[in-house]
Amino acid sequence: MQELNIIPGTLPPECEALRMEVREFVAKELGDFPLARRVRNWTGGDPDFSRKLAAKGWIGMTWPKDYGGHERSTLERYVVLEELLQAGAPVGMHWVADRQSGPLLMRYSPKVLAPRLVPAIARGELFFCIGMSEPDSGSDLASIRTKATRIGDEWSITGRKVWTSGAHNKHYMIALVRTSEGSQRQGGVSQLLVDMKTPGITVRPIVNQLGEHDFNEVTFDDVRVPAENLIGEEGEGWKQVGAELAYERAGPERYLSSTQLLKEMIDEANPQDPRQAVALGRVVAQYATLRQMSLGVATMLAQGLTPGLAASVVKDQGALVEQAMPDLAHDLFGGLAEPGSPLDLAMRYTAMAAPSFSLRGGTREILRGIIAKGLGLR
Amino acid sequence: MSDSMIEQSVARIFADNVDKAVLQAVEGGAFADRLWSLVTDSGFHVAVASEAQGGIGQTWGAAYPILRGLGYWQVPVPLAETMIGACLLSAAGIEIPEGPIALIEQGHDSTLTVQGIGGAQTISGRAKRVAWARHSPTAVVSLAGGALALVDLREPGTTHATARPNHARIPSDDLVFESARVLALADVSIAGLSLPVWTLGAMARSAMMVGALEWLLEQSVQYANDRVQFGRPIGKNQAIQQQLALMAGDVAAARVAATVAANDAASPAQLDASRTAFSAAVAKSRVGEAATRGTSIAHQVHGAIGFTHEHLLHFATRRVWTWREEFGADSWWAERLGRAAISARSEAFWPALTDRHYQGGLT
Numbered sequence: 102m103q104e105l106n107i108i109p110g111t112l113p114p115e116c117e118a119l120r121m122e123v124r125e126f127v128a129k130e131l132g133d134f135p136l137a138r139r140v141r142n143w144t145g146g147d148p149d150f151s152r153k154l155a156a157k158g159w160i161g162m163t164w165p166k167d168y169g170g171h172e173r174s175t176l177e178r179y180v181v182l183e184e185l186l187q188a189g190a191p192v193g194m195h196w197v198a199d200r201q202s203g204p205l206l207m208r209y210s211p212k213v214l215a216p217r218l219v220p221a222i223a224r225g226e227l228f229f230c231i232g233m234s235e236p237d238s239g240s241d242l243a244s245i246r247t248k249a250t251r252i253g254d255e256w257s258i259t260g261r262k263v264w265t266s267g268a269h270n271k272h273y274m275i276a277l278v279r280t281s282e283g284s285q286r287q288g289g290v291s292q293l294l295v296d297m298k299t300p301g302i303t304v305r306p307i308v309n310q311l312g313e314h315d316f317n318e319v320t321f322d323d324v325r326v327p328a329e330n331l332i333g334e335e336g337e338g339w340k341q342v343g344a345e346l347a348y349e350r351a352g353p354e355r356y357l358s359s360t361q362l363l364k365e366m367i368d369e370a371n372p373q374d375p376r377q378a379v380a381l382g383r384v385v386a387q388y389a390t391l392r393q394m395s396l397g398v399a400t401m402l403a404q405g406l407t408p409g410l411a412a413s414v415v416k417d418q419g420a421l422v423e424q425a426m427p428d429l430a431h432d433l434f435g436g437l438a439e440p441g442s443p444l445d446l447a448m449r450y451t452a453m454a455a456p457s458f459s460l461r462g463g464t465r466e467i468l469r470g471i472i473a474k475g476l477g478l479r
Numbered sequence: 480m481s482d483s484m485i486e487q488s489v490a491r492i493f494a495d496n497v498d499k500a501v502l503q504a505v506e507g508g509a510f511a512d513r514l515w516s517l518v519t520d521s522g523f524h525v526a527v528a529s530e531a532q533g534g535i536g537q538t539w540g541a542a543y544p545i546l547r548g549l550g551y552w553q554v555p556v557p558l559a560e561t562m563i564g565a566c567l568l569s570a571a572g573i574e575i576p577e578g579p580i581a582l583i584e585q586g587h588d589s590t591l592t593v594q595g596i597g598g599a600q601t602i603s604g605r606a607k608r609v610a611w612a613r614h615s616p617t618a619v620v621s622l623a624g625g626a627l628a629l630v631d632l633r634e635p636g637t638t639h640a641t642a643r644p645n646h647a648r649i650p651s652d653d654l655v656f657e658s659a660r661v662l663a664l665a666d667v668s669i670a671g672l673s674l675p676v677w678t679l680g681a682m683a684r685s686a687m688m689v690g691a692l693e694w695l696l697e698q699s700v701q702y703a704n705d706r707v708q709f710g711r712p713i714g715k716n717q718a719i720q721q722q723l724a725l726m727a728g729d730v731a732a733a734r735v736a737a738t739v740a741a742n743d744a745a746s747p748a749q750l751d752a753s754r755t756a757f758s759a760a761v762a763k764s765r766v767g768e769a770a771t772r773g774t775s776i777a778h779q780v781h782g783a784i785g786f787t788h789e790h791l792l793h794f795a796t797r798r799v800w801t802w803r804e805e806f807g808a809d810s811w812w813a814e815r816l817g818r819a820a821i822s823a824r825s826e827a828f829w830p831a832l833t834d835r836h837y838q839g840g841l842t
């Protein structure tokens with residue numbers, strides 16, 4: 102159970118100076134950024150904002166300068182992320198590339214793909230999406246069927262991916278595909294870099310229950326990509342994806358998605374109303390704890406530890422707290438918020454978005470299965 | 480003492496000297512004299528008192544394993560109370576008396592007035608639910624305004640105690656003072672530490688609850704792996720696994736909240752009190768929630784055997800239910816935190832999280 106022990110972290114002084122710099126930037130750039138867009142948080146994107154962040158050196162912060170990075174510490178990056186997320190900044194365009202695609206390329210294709218693409222990611226010009234889930238492969242990712250066949254010095258990809266966020270407005274996908282004929286489960290899968298402009302790709306929108314277009318179904322019909330687009334070793338895709346999911350689960354975005362609704366509730370509440378004070382005080386305690394847990398995981402990562410279980414715990418706990426926000430808003434202010442008011446807007450948006458919080462990046466049930474194994478349940 | 484030295488001696492003393500017989504004897508009204516001697520011989524009771532007053536001069540962060548250990552091994556002695564009393568007395572420059580020290584916060588579960596001037600003050604009024612009072616020769620009373628009074632509980636005719644039952648069956652008394660003698664009176668010289676007894680008490684109870692919850696989680700996992708039904712261990716069922724995973728998440732959150740509260744708690748070795756109240760409030764609220772859900776899951780996993788007196792489970796769950804109430808229940812601390820958050824408005828929400836402090840404190 103030692104793996105579940107999250108050691109609270111302490112930020113070095115340079116992080117606090119950077120925090121003030123980010124707060125100034127956010128105040129200047131997002132002073133009149135409308136709530137309707139803030140509530141979307143990291144699922145909302147703006148290429149111009151991404152480029153402004155890049156100009157500050159806040160994309161690819163920890164990457165080597167050779168790849169266009171800035172060689173800052175992982176804790177400095179953490180501070181920038183948490184400050185942007187709590188403000189509801191539109192970081193969605195570069196989020197995936199900064200979080201996982203860039204690191205993946207530098208690690209597994211350091212000489213071929215990374216030098217070509219990573220500097221553009223760091224400039225905030227190149228955006229990525231993730232091709233993992235398929236129509237018959239959701240939580241059971243090892244059952245994917247999209248296949249890639251080697252033909253000369255190319256791969257030919259045929260199959261279908263779903264729930265692909267941003268396939269319609271990102272430049273590249275990193276797709277998990279089956280590269281070995283007749284292979285089963287975790288064996289024989291690989292990761293391929295796919296330019297989304299390649300012929301044979303069809304992107305069909307899947308409108309979500311908010312009425313928004315974020316998800317897509319992506320069909321590959323003999324899509325040809327160069328052999329050098331293989332990321333890492335052929336057949337090692339499962340292991341690589343595992344490392345990628347660890348990045349995906351560990352970050353502060355896992356507890357800072359409903360923050361705008363909480364802020365609206367705080368502004369609407371009356372400090373002399375004990376029912377509201379108790380309810381919101383509990384939430385402040387939950388967020389304060391989650392922040393310490395998330396910072397603890399970041400600190401452990403910075404020390405070279407691999408707190409995979411702890412990250413799963415933070416994501417599970419984060420989703421619980423975040424999903425409770427619309428229900429709490431209903432409990433305290435349901436039917437009372439002025440139609441069209443900021444509280445009303447935040448309530449309606451977050452209530453509709455909340456079910457996704459325990460689905461994306463690993464469902465609650467999958468995460469708890471991982472935690473249970475970590476506890477020693479056999 | 481280094482952290483690991485404290486941890487090692489905590490484990491050695493508590494693991495070997497707390498068993499069902501001691502727990503039952505204390506719940507039956509006895510005082511665990513031998514256990515208390517072992518604890519005081521090790522210096523745990525003055526771990527956070529200043530060296531100037533004969534203490535060890537540790538921070539609450541360094542002493543966290545002691546508090547956590549009180550919960551993990553369900554140690555039935557007034558150690559947390561005495562540690563807090565000795566810490567505050569030493570901060571006020573008052574000599575630390577022999578024996579257990581009971582704790583009272585004026586105006587919180589108590590209505591008290593101090594009479595007299597100079598060296599001849601007395602205290603009168605009532606205090607409710609004072610843990611271990613009947614076994615404590617003295618009490619530390621934190622007075623509104625920042626002063627600290629050391630009160631004699633043993634002077635004949637001046638203190639009347641009535642037992643107040645609780646889930647844990649740990650001694651707790653309602654006290655009536657009739658001109659009880661104040662042995663010493665001085666200001667706690669830690670700037671900005673408001674409600675010191677309740678704040679440090681909430682921090683300590685949070686750490687103790689975390690210890691008990693960690694023990695409950697370990698016991699529940701063990702039981703789920705051992706208990707066979709339908710031809711396999713019940714822990715193979717996803718329904719059980721999901722419950723225990725949820726409990727593990729709650730315990731992990733509670734541990735972080737309690738650890739941060741201990742790290743932020745002021746003492747003679749750490750005079751910065753700016754984060755003490757915020758982090759104690761966060762911990763008591765968050766750990767209280769984990770206690771509510773965690774005890775329920777531990778009992779559910781254990782089934783009927785965990786509902787028997789014979790089984791040890793209830794010694795931990797009953798303590799958690801009592802500690803959840805003491806020094807302000809989770810809802811009491813949540814209300815203070817919520818009032819501060821609402822009064823400071825949304826723009827202060829995030830800075831308060833990163834600073835662990837609300838301008839103007841908690842009211």
